[in-house]
Amino acid sequence: MAWVRDNIAAMKGYVPGEQPSDAGIIKLNTNENPYPPSPRVMEAIRAVTPDRLRRYPDPDANVFRQAAAKVHGISPEMIMATNGGDELLALLFRACVGEGDRVAFLNPAYSLYPVLSAMQAARPVALPYEINGGDWRLPEDIFKLNAKLLLIVNPNAPSGTLIDRDMLARVIGGFPGAVLIDEAYVDFAPTSALELVGQFANLILLRSLSKGYSLAGMRFGYGIARESFLRELYKVRDSYPCDAVAIAAARAAIEDQAYARGTWEKVLQERRCVTEQLRNMGFVVPRSHANFVLAQTPAGSDAERLYQRLKDRNILVRYFPQPRLADKLRITIGTPVQNGALLEAIGELAKEMLFRPHKDSA
Numbered sequence: 001m002a003w004v005r006d007n008i009a010a011m012k013g014y015v016p017g018e019q020p021s022d023a024g025i026i027k028l029n030t031n032e033n034p035y036p037p038s039p040r041v042m043e044a045i046r047a048v049t050p051d052r053l054r055r056y057p058d059p060d061a062n063v064f065r066q067a068a069a070k071v072h073g074i075s076p077e078m079i080m081a082t083n084g085g086d087e088l089l090a091l092l093f094r095a096c097v098g099e100g101d102r103v104a105f106l107n108p109a110y111s112l113y114p115v116l117s118a119m120q121a122a123r124p125v126a127l128p129y130e131i132n133g134g135d136w137r138l139p140e141d142i143f144k145l146n147a148k149l150l151l152i153v154n155p156n157a158p159s160g161t162l163i164d165r166d167m168l169a170r171v172i173g174g175f176p177g178a179v180l181i182d183e184a185y186v187d188f189a190p191t192s193a194l195e196l197v198g199q200f201a202n203l204i205l206l207r208s209l210s211k212g213y214s215l216a217g218m219r220f221g222y223g224i225a226r227e228s229f230l231r232e233l234y235k236v237r238d239s240y241p242c243d244a245v246a247i248a249a250a251r252a253a254i255e256d257q258a259y260a261r262g263t264w265e266k267v268l269q270e271r272r273c274v275t276e277q278l279r280n281m282g283f284v285v286p287r288s289h290a291n292f293v294l295a296q297t298p299a300g301s302d303a304e305r306l307y308q309r310l311k312d313r314n315i316l317v318r319y320f321p322q323p324r325l326a327d328k329l330r331i332t333i334g335t336p337v338q339n340g341a342l343l344e345a346i347g348e349l350a351k352e353m354l355f356r357p358h359k360d361s362a
């Protein structure tokens with residue numbers, strides 16, 4: 001199509017995880033929180049008046065920014081509300097990355113990054129994680145990088161592994177461009193890079209209400225950075241990125257910290273059980289700090305076949321047919337009942353598919 005830019009015609013679009021309409025499916029494929037949002041969220045949604053819908057929403061979602069600022073102990077000016085964390089990524093690429101610019105990210109990491117890079121006709125620099133069994137480390141090359149933008153998911157998706165704050169500070173301090181730490185899963189982790197924002201003008205954090213606050217269906221996220229950085233992103237955003245219902249829901253969700261934390265605790269407890277039981281069955285599972293685990297299937301097994309056989313039993317997990325991931329499944333932590341069904345099904349399939357334990361499985 002002659003009217004489409006060459007780089008768009010040449011690229012492939014992002015393929016999101018399956019969203020089946022069948023309610024009977026055990027859905028462990030897109031890292032949603034298995035628990036519903038706070039009851040206060042539903043109250044806030046019901047309280048939205050027709051007049052609030054008739055008018056345009058607050059473009060800055062100030063009620064949300066104030067509530068989030070209180071939770072984080074920072075000023076509201078350091079928070080930018082967006083239509084999901086994904087919108088923040090789009091804004092960052094639009095503001096920072098031009099044609100031919102270098103954009104760096106780890107591999108494997110969030111598979112949307114190369115797509116956003118292709119949209120800008122940028123030059124992607126994929127840095128391979130150093131993977132040794134369950135141990136995932138940043139490569140030394142990261143300290144020699146020259147690019148406009150560096151994206152690090154922490155805890156990482158799809159591995160769930162965590163890079164410590166001192167290491168992040170070293171990377172950010174030595175990098176010449178903007179650094180995004182994608183903290184979409186940070187609510188399930190013991191540390192965040194929040195305290196580094198005051199230290200580095202080139203740093204921005206991504207947060208999402210999709211996972212920790214059970215609002216994937218609402219589409220709400222936010223960025224945390226110095227006001228000077230956010231000011232540039234405001235120039236390239238849509239006029240009204242977050243709708244009135246989403247703003248009301250997101251505010252109620254972040255204000256009800258006690259409820260959200262309760263769901264995180266339950267997920268962490270289940271994460272421990274699922275990790276242990278998968279390891280007992282011969283999977284190699286890095287220690288996860290997110291609401292999912294990445295499980296390398298046992299020697300002699302076929303991850304894609306296992307994914308398919310689970311799907312035949314109405315259990316959906318995520319399979320990425322790409323280098324370094326083709327022997328693994330990413331499994332979202334569900335409720336105890338869902339996880340029990342998953343583990344039971346894997347146990348049965350293991351007999352049928354004749355799994356043998358990995359030598360390095362701990």
Ligand SMILES: Cc1ncc(COP(=O)(O)O)c(C=O)c1O
Pocket residue numbers: 030031083084085086087110153157182184206207208209210216220221
């Ligand atoms: C690593 C990572 N970053 C960002 C996002 C975007 O989250 P959302 O747009 O749902 O807020 C996701 C969603 O799955 C993700 O996995």
